[in-house]
Amino acid sequence: MSTADASRVRVVGGGPAGAAAALAALAEGARVTIEEKSVFPRHKVCGEFLSPEIAPILDELGLGGLLAASHAARITRAALHIGGREKRFRLPETAYGLSRSSLDRLLFEAAQRRGAAPNAPRARLGAPGAAAPEPDFGRCSAVVIARGRRAGSGAGARSGTRIFGFKAHHVGAAARASDDAVELYFFEGGYCGVSPIENGAINVCGLAPEALLRARGFRPDALFPPALVSRLRGLERSFDWLLTGPLDLHGGLHARSDAYLAGDALSFVDPFTGSGILAALLTGRLAGRAAARRLSHDRYHAECRRVLRRQRDVAALLRDMLRARLSASLVRWIPGRLLYQLTRPAC
Numbered sequence: 001m002s003t004a005d006a007s008r009v010r011v012v013g014g015g016p017a018g019a020a021a022a023l024a025a026l027a028e029g030a031r032v033t034i035e036e037k038s039v040f041p042r043h044k045v046c047g048e049f050l051s052p053e054i055a056p057i058l059d060e061l062g063l064g065g066l067l068a069a070s071h072a073a074r075i076t077r078a079a080l081h082i083g084g085r086e087k088r089f090r091l092p093e094t095a096y097g098l099s100r101s102s103l104d105r106l107l108f109e110a111a112q113r114r115g116a117a118p119n120a121p122r123a124r125l126g127a128p129g130a131a132a133p134e135p136d137f138g139r140c141s142a143v144v145i146a147r148g149r150r151a152g153s154g155a156g157a158r159s160g161t162r163i164f165g166f167k168a169h170h171v172g173a174a175a176r177a178s179d180d181a182v183e184l185y186f187f188e189g190g191y192c193g194v195s196p197i198e199n200g201a202i203n204v205c206g207l208a209p210e211a212l213l214r215a216r217g218f219r220p221d222a223l224f225p226p227a228l229v230s231r232l233r234g235l236e237r238s239f240d241w242l243l244t245g246p247l248d249l250h251g252g253l254h255a256r257s258d259a260y261l262a263g264d265a266l267s268f269v270d271p272f273t274g275s276g277i278l279a280a281l282l283t284g285r286l287a288g289r290a291a292a293r294r295l296s297h298d299r300y301h302a303e304c305r306r307v308l309r310r311q312r313d314v315a316a317l318l319r320d321m322l323r324a325r326l327s328a329s330l331v332r333w334i335p336g337r338l339l340y341q342l343t344r345p346a347c
C-alpha cells in the first residue's frame with residue numbers, strides 16, 4: 001500500500017478552500033473527513049464574482065460541468081466608477097457569477113459524493129441538527145485548516161475605523177439589462193460591486209466603515225453615490241442586507257507547523273480584487289495534495305507564498321492609493337485589463 005493509500009486527511013471548514021482540499025486529497029487516494037459548522041445552503045457576504053481561472057481548476061477537481069449546470073452568469077466586461085470618473089474594459093477571459101448559497105453547497109456535496117465523510121454534528125445536508133456518525137479514522141495525522149478569515153483587529157475598533165462587508169441580492173427587469181458586466185463603485189471610505197449571478201438576479205456587495213454604517217442605521221444603500229443609486233433604480237432587494245465584520249484587510253500570510261492552512265485562513269486579500277474564491281480553490285487544492293502526500297508544512301506554505309505574493313502586494317498598493325485619494329490617477333493611467341490581471345494569484 002502506498003503512503004497516499006494509507007493517508008488520512010482531516011479538513012476543518014467546508015467552504016471553497018475546504019471542499020477543494022477534500023477533493024484534491026481524495027484524488028490522491030486519501031481517506032478524508034470534512035468538518036463544517038454551518039448547514040448548506042446558506043448565504044454568505046461575498047461579491048460572488050468568480051474569476052475566469054476558476055473554470056480550469058473546477059475541471060481538474062472533476063467538477064467541469066458545475067458552472068453550466070448551475071446557470072452561473074457569464075461576465076465579459078468590467079466598469080470602475082471612481083471619483084466621478086468611469087473606466088470600462090473587457091475582461092481577458094469570461095468570468096462567472098454564482099451565489100455562494102449555490103456554489104458552496106455544490107462543492108460540499110461533490111466532496112461528500114466522492115467520499116469525504118462529514119465529521120461534525122450538523123454537517124449533513126438538509127438535516128439541521130442531525131448528528132452524523134463519527135467516522136472511525138483514529139487520529140488523523142494531516143490536518144487542513146480552511147475555516148475562513150480571522151476576525152478583524154481590535155485596533156480599528158478603538159479608532160472607530162473598523163470595516164464591515166455587506167450584501168443583498170436584487171431582482172427586476174433592470175437586472176437583466178446589463179447582465180454581462182461587473183461594476184465597482186467607489187465612495188468615501190468604501191466601495192460596492194454590482195454583479196450578475198444565476199437566474200437573472202444581481203448581487204450588490206461592498207465594504208464600508210462601521211462608523212458610517214452605524215450612522216445610517218446599518219443601511220448600506222444610504223451611503224451609495226448617485227451613480228450607484230441610479231444603477232439600482234427599478235431593482236428590488238430579495239432579502240435584508242447581510243453584514244459581516246470587522247474585516248482585517250491588512251492581515252499577513254499565516255503559516256503553522258502542525259497544519260496546512262488554506263483559503264482565507266491562510267491569507268485574506270482585499271475583496272475588490274474579486275479573487276478570494278480563486279485563491280481559496282488554488283490553495284485548497286494545494287493543501288489537499290500536500291496533506292495526502294505528507295509534504296512538509298514549511299514547503300507547502302512557501303509554495304502558497306509564491307502563488308499569492310503578487311496578488312497580495314498589488315492589492316495592498318491599490319488600497320494605499322485609494323486611501324491617499326490617488327484613485328482618479330489610478331483610473332486614468334493604469335489600463336483596466338492590466339489592473340485586473342495584476343490582482344490575480346499566480347495559477
Ligand SMILES: Cc1cc2nc3c(=O)[nH]c(=O)nc-3n(C[C@H](O)[C@H](O)[C@H](O)COP(=O)(O)OP(=O)(O)OC[C@H]3O[C@@H](n4cnc5c(N)ncnc54)[C@H](O)[C@@H]3O)c2cc1C
Pocket residue numbers: 012013014015016017018035036037038045046047048049050051120146147148149165166205206207247262263264265271274275276277278280
Ligand atoms: C465583502 C466581501 C466580498 C467578497 N467578494 C468576493 C468576490 O466577489 N469574489 C471572490 O472571489 N472573493 C470574494 N470575497 C472573498 C471570498 O469570500 C473568500 O476569499 C472565500 O470565501 C474564502 O473561502 P474559504 O473557503 O477560505 O473560507 P469561507 O468561505 O469563509 O469558508 C470557511 C467555512 O468554514 C466553516 N467553519 C469556520 N470555522 C469552523 C470550525 N471551527 N469548524 C468547522 N467549520 C468551520 C464556515 O462555516 C465556512 O463555511 C469577498 C469577501 C468579502 C468579505
